[in-house]
Amino acid sequence: MKQLKLPKLLIFALIFYSAIQILYGTEILNGYILHIINQSLIYVILAVSLNLINGITGQFSLGHMGFAGVGAYVSGTISTLVFKINPSSPNGMLIFIFAIIVGGLAAAVVGFLIGFPSLRLKGDYLAIVTLGFGEIIRTVFNNIDYVGGPRGLLGIPKFSNFTTIIVAAFITLVVIRNLVESSHGRAMLAVRENELAAELVGVNTTRYKVMAFVIGAFFAGIAGGLFAHLLQMAHPTQFGFIKSVEVLIMIYAGGVGSITGSTIAAFALTFLSEGLRIGIRAIADATGLPIGGEWRMVVYSLLLIFIMLFKTEGLMGTKEAKLIRLKEVQ
Amino acid sequence: MGAIFNAQQIVNGLQVGSIYALIALGYTMVYGIVRLINFAHGDFYMLGAYAAYGAFFAFNALFVGKTGLMAFVVLIASMAAGGVIALLANRLAYKPLRYKPKLSSLITAIGVSMFLEYFLSALPAVGPSYRSFPDILPRVNINLGNAVISNYVIIDIVIAAVLMVGLTLLIKKTTLGKAMRAVSQDKDAARLMGIDIEKVIAFTFLIGGSFAGAAGLLAGMTYPRIVPYMGIQPGLKAFIAAVLGGIGNIPGAVLGAYIMGLAETFASAYNSLIGEGIAFAILIIVLLVRPRGLLGEKIADKI
Amino acid sequence: MSALLSIKGMTHFFGGLKAVSNFSYDIPEGVIYGLIGPNGSGKTTTFNLITGIYSPTEGKVFFKDKDITAAKPYKIVQSGIARTFQNLRIFSSLTALDNIKIAKHFGSKSGLISSVLRLPSFMNEEKAIKKESLELLDLMHLSHRAKESAKNLPYGELRRLEIARALATRPQLLLLDEPAAGMNPKEVDELMSLITHIRKEFKVTVFLIEHHMQVVMGICEYIKVIDFGETIAEGRPEAVAKEPKVLEAYLGKRGV
Numbered sequence: 001m002k003q004l005k006l007p008k009l010l011i012f013a014l015i016f017y018s019a020i021q022i023l024y025g026t027e028i029l030n031g032y033i034l035h036i037i038n039q040s041l042i043y044v045i046l047a048v049s050l051n052l053i054n055g056i057t058g059q060f061s062l063g064h065m066g067f068a069g070v071g072a073y074v075s076g077t078i079s080t081l082v083f084k085i086n087p088s089s090p091n092g093m094l095i096f097i098f099a100i101i102v103g104g105l106a107a108a109v110v111g112f113l114i115g116f117p118s119l120r121l122k123g124d125y126l127a128i129v130t131l132g133f134g135e136i137i138r139t140v141f142n143n144i145d146y147v148g149g150p151r152g153l154l155g156i157p158k159f160s161n162f163t164t165i166i167v168a169a170f171i172t173l174v175v176i177r178n179l180v181e182s183s184h185g186r187a188m189l190a191v192r193e194n195e196l197a198a199e200l201v202g203v204n205t206t207r208y209k210v211m212a213f214v215i216g217a218f219f220a221g222i223a224g225g226l227f228a229h230l231l232q233m234a235h236p237t238q239f240g241f242i243k244s245v246e247v248l249i250m251i252y253a254g255g256v257g258s259i260t261g262s263t264i265a266a267f268a269l270t271f272l273s274e275g276l277r278i279g280i281r282a283i284a285d286a287t288g289l290p291i292g293g294e295w296r297m298v299v300y301s302l303l304l305i306f307i308m309l310f311k312t313e314g315l316m317g318t319k320e321a322k323l324i325r326l327k328e329v330q
Numbered sequence: 331m332g333a334i335f336n337a338q339q340i341v342n343g344l345q346v347g348s349i350y351a352l353i354a355l356g357y358t359m360v361y362g363i364v365r366l367i368n369f370a371h372g373d374f375y376m377l378g379a380y381a382a383y384g385a386f387f388a389f390n391a392l393f394v395g396k397t398g399l400m401a402f403v404v405l406i407a408s409m410a411a412g413g414v415i416a417l418l419a420n421r422l423a424y425k426p427l428r429y430k431p432k433l434s435s436l437i438t439a440i441g442v443s444m445f446l447e448y449f450l451s452a453l454p455a456v457g458p459s460y461r462s463f464p465d466i467l468p469r470v471n472i473n474l475g476n477a478v479i480s481n482y483v484i485i486d487i488v489i490a491a492v493l494m495v496g497l498t499l500l501i502k503k504t505t506l507g508k509a510m511r512a513v514s515q516d517k518d519a520a521r522l523m524g525i526d527i528e529k530v531i532a533f534t535f536l537i538g539g540s541f542a543g544a545a546g547l548l549a550g551m552t553y554p555r556i557v558p559y560m561g562i563q564p565g566l567k568a569f570i571a572a573v574l575g576g577i578g579n580i581p582g583a584v585l586g587a588y589i590m591g592l593a594e595t596f597a598s599a600y601n602s603l604i605g606e607g608i609a610f611a612i613l614i615i616v617l618l619v620r621p622r623g624l625l626g627e628k629i630a631d632k633i
Numbered sequence: 634m635s636a637l638l639s640i641k642g643m644t645h646f647f648g649g650l651k652a653v654s655n656f657s658y659d660i661p662e663g664v665i666y667g668l669i670g671p672n673g674s675g676k677t678t679t680f681n682l683i684t685g686i687y688s689p690t691e692g693k694v695f696f697k698d699k700d701i702t703a704a705k706p707y708k709i710v711q712s713g714i715a716r717t718f719q720n721l722r723i724f725s726s727l728t729a730l731d732n733i734k735i736a737k738h739f740g741s742k743s744g745l746i747s748s749v750l751r752l753p754s755f756m757n758e759e760k761a762i763k764k765e766s767l768e769l770l771d772l773m774h775l776s777h778r779a780k781e782s783a784k785n786l787p788y789g790e791l792r793r794l795e796i797a798r799a800l801a802t803r804p805q806l807l808l809l810d811e812p813a814a815g816m817n818p819k820e821v822d823e824l825m826s827l828i829t830h831i832r833k834e835f836k837v838t839v840f841l842i843e844h845h846m847q848v849v850m851g852i853c854e855y856i857k858v859i860d861f862g863e864t865i866a867e868g869r870p871e872a873v874a875k876e877p878k879v880l881e882a883y884l885g886k887r888g889v
Contacts, residue, residue: 197718201715
């Protein structure tokens with residue numbers, strides 16, 4: 001007899017969702033914490049999608065936030081400048097979803113273009129080229145007046161909320177997890193492990209490298225769109241190199257190649273970042289010393305150096321939690 | 331096109347190129363020896379500028395009326411700062427990862443770069459805002475008919491040239507220079523010949539860092555303002571210049587830097603957006619068309 | 634007998650250095666064919682040229698009468714040529730089982746969508762891939778290692794794993810680059826019976842490069858001896874072993 005069994009990750013997500021909603025509804029959780037949870041979930045999308053490129057496929061992108069920027073600007077343009085929707089507009093939610101998906105697709109197109117250098121370049125060179133592309137993308141936003149130029153695209157309607165963000169994060173996790181545990185995912189792993197050997201067991205390495213960039217960029221674009229509709233703006237500086245490095249720190253802290261690790265690290269570091277912000281301000285207020293927010297990045301950079309020096313494999317290595325792993329095919 | 335390719339632009343391009351060349355040399359030497367793209371290299375340049383700034387205000391009173399000597403002290407300070415911090419970065423952050431996957435060092439270098447930038451910004455004595463750089467030497471404009479050239483332009487070009495000639499002599503004539511070349515050719519063979527690899531690497535960082543420091547001083551004098559993030563863009567562009575010339579190749583880095591300086595100056599004169607983007611366009615074209623650069627050698631993968 | 638693989642006038646230079654010089658030969662279907670020669674005589678280069686890692690300066694490669702010269706390596710594999718490497722190229726942080734599954738990749742028909750949604754067709758295919766992969770591991774006496782990270786396997790097992798991985802691509806021609814390298818005499822004996830067994834079981838033609846004379850003389854039905862990129866002798870093992878030129882160039886006058 002066959003009975004309907006919900007996958008454990010879905011059950012976990014539902015419990016998490018309900019718990020947060022209840023805590024928020026009963027005002028145990030304030031709007032500020034919920035906002036950080038929302039940001040953490042968006043970082044989960046960013047970190048897991050970057051992990052597909054850097055961790056699973058063994059490529060190296062330093063411009064991941066550039067993709068997010070494409071998603072943010074494209075979706076923001078659709079919702080704000082083209083349809084001029086707001087949360088009370090009829091069909092507003094539908095248009096918002098449409099805008100987010102188009103943003104993701106636009107980022108995927110850019111990912112396709114950036115994937116090409118990856119066909120000829122490896123490691124450090126690829127890092128520099130992706131960094132260059134990321135900077136070019138940022139420069140372009142900076143110079144398009146239609147989307148606000150250096151002021152950024154302002155007045156984006158606030159459509160992102162806990163529900164929309166958690167659904168997107170859940171879909172991202174499931175899609176990338178399922179992808180990794182398929183023939184396509186194994187081909188990507190093979191590219192990471194040994195490109196020549198992969199090619200010589202029949203893997204079209206070109207195709208899979210570009211595919212990793214396209215899929216990774218798509219989800220980064222989705223995350224960017226969600227960000228824009230959460231913070232109600234898109235600004236060129238949100239998508240610069242340093243922001244890409246923040247996501248990079250997440251995947252290294254969590255363990256390159258581990259979806260679980262990226263997810264945990266996205267939460268931990270988003271909370272750490274907020275904690276540092278509050279802590280530094282408190283110290284500055286209490287002591288009257290001129291301590292600025294730069295210390296937050298000092299801590300971040302030291303964290304990155306220490307991970308690389310002392311715990312290269314990160315929290316999880318390449319392992320996955322039971323919750324994320326699929327049941328083995330019998 | 332006369333407005334773009336005139337004598338003034340050429341001189342400006344050579345000036346920018348000189349600064350890039352001093353930075354690019356360090357990039358290329360370090361890459362040649364340890365195969366590391368030292369992301370923090372642009373920050374050694376920034377530190378050189380700040381050290382020069384500090385030295386000027388610390389010693390200015392001692393050297394009243396002796397501007398030449400003051401300028402020399404400032405130059406030494408900038409080179410010492412760049413060199414020493416480069417040495418420390420090598421010892422503390424890169425050396426432990428020498429035989430780990432290459433990407434670990436690259437990521438660590440990003441960390442070191444961020445650390446230097448944010449740490450300086452966070453220090454109340456430095457801070458994140460721009461500071462105007464003092465005139466260490468009096469500024470004189472020389473009129474050459476259709477171009478006006480500041481004496482600073484000549485200073486930049488000459489100091490860069492002197493340092494580069496010095497480096498060439500060092501590499502060609504001294505035992506240490508020969509050891510550097512040997513290590514960049516084949517580390518294992520060099521070790522078997524009794525060369526202390528780590529010493530050579532440290533020395534390379536020292537020279538590269540001090541050249542970047544000197545470039546920082548020149549840039550500070552020329553533009554004349556400094557900020558903790560000032561090394562990012564020139565660092566990237568000098569790196570691209572090194573790639574353009576063929577990374578690991580010393581004359582290539584200089585050639586690439588001057589091409590880059592000229593290209594950027596001409597492009598900016600034409601359109602500022604193109605000026606901003608031309609470096610990355612050059613990088614992408616070089617890597618797609620001729621990844622080994624103009625003077626670089628082809629590296630074959632052993633299968 | 635028609636030739637399965639046919640190489641015509643292949644020449645390859647590295648810079649100014651001639652690695653392979655005007656090489657021509659036919660490998661008939663079903664044989665175990667051995668290529669021997671001193672170090673640096675161009676053996677591995679030949680494999681690299683056949684599998685598309687290098688493209689020959691001159692000459693052509695035909696497989697099943699189709700010109701595959703300088704085709705993309707993965708296309709060549711998909712057309713039915715698989716190989717192993719002299720210096721192992723294992724996917725070392727993956728399990729032995731995954732190493733094999735990857736090689737079954739191109740036979741898979743599931744698209745991205747059905748993989749992500751884990752549709753029944755995808756699940757059935759995954760089951761089949763797993764079953765076949767386990768069978769291959771079993772054949773190579775590696776069943777007990779299925780779940781083990783490949784990097785934990787001893788050298789001899791890694792060599793077998795690489796052969797299993799090559800077989801997983803369902804080749805008609807199997808190129809083995811020094812399969813006995815680094816093996817002890819007992820392992821060499823096992824390897825020899827394994828290769829003969831594989832040939833029978835998978836109906837595969839074997840083309841091997843080997844230094845180990847025992848292997849070459851013991852299982853090859855046809856041998857070609859090269860030196861400095863040129864052929865100096867070829868034929869049945871017994872005949873080749875008696876050629877004075879071979880004795881001199883390869884065996885150093887001491888005999889077999």
